[in-house]
Amino acid sequence: MSVQQYLERLFTWESLENTTRGVEFELKNRLIEGELHDIGGGTLDDETVDSEDITLELSNGTLVEAATVSADEPVPFDLAETVQVIIDAPRLRKGTHTLGMEMDIEGFGMVGFETDDDVTEADLVDADPADYTVAELEDLVADLREPVELGRLLERERDGKARKTAIEAIEDRLEVAREEAPDEENIEYTAENAAPGGSLVEELLVDILESPQRVTVYLTAFRQQPTTPGAIAGQTLFTEESVEETLGDFEMEGIAERNGDGEYEVVSPVTVIRKRQNRLWNLLSRGL
Secondary structure, eight states, rough: OOOOHHHHBBTTOOOOOEEEEEEEEEEEEOSSOOOEEEEEEEETEEEEEOOOGGGEEEETTOOEEGGGGSSSSSSETTTTTTEEEEEEOOOOEEEEEEEEEEEEEETTTEEEEEEEEEEGGGOOOOOOOGGGGGHHHHHHHOOOOHHHHHHHHHHHHHOOOSOOOOOHHHHHHHHHHHHHHHHOOOOOHHHHHHSSHHHHHHHHHHHHEEEEEEEHHHHHHHHOBBBBBHHHHSSSSHHHHHHHHHHHHHHTSEEEETTTTTTTTEEHHHHHHHHHHHHHHHHTTOOO
């Protein structure tokens, strides 16, 4: 396995989100004990992000400006340690986004990775206009880009108590957002074809996970999660040792996470499929 593949697994899948602080995602050390000696910057949808626009939030809540990280002032990055990366950037639209980072990791030198993740509808603003003054609401609206969140906000503002409102500002911003929104051709995932055990998903997972054993362990974990290697072995013909090894591989690949009780949870089948499709498309688009 290449250094690049290991570095990609620092990124926690499904952690990309819009917040009031900016665009955020999580890094988790799944490799070895170490320190961060430098943050070289990053990319977001092929746009360069300077280290001055990046802040790190350590697991103890300490905020560290990425530009100040150095070998003399390193950031501890112990095994299983998490670091929240906060980028000062406009809110991301719903959909798949590419991101990358360069960092100097003790023992590796300056290295980097690029991956992708989704901003889902659950990540969009779901605000109650009553919690804001009109001026605050107009400021909030100016930062929103998704018709879904703007439409939801407009409906609630129209239904609110009689007062001077921000309806006009929301309507204007919604019109602009609809004009700017890309035409997306999304796969329609129904309960029938997205459920574990559905023929379409299982066929795709065999291609992606590369072996029937890995698919069986994955689907059993998905149905029972949170679960343990022993519980999965009890539902399959595999030994507990082989199940534990497969789950360990999934954890390294960013498909599974193990909690403090030793139980595993896995990402959804649709997420596994979409991630691999996105990765393949990125490779093809670069001519690899």
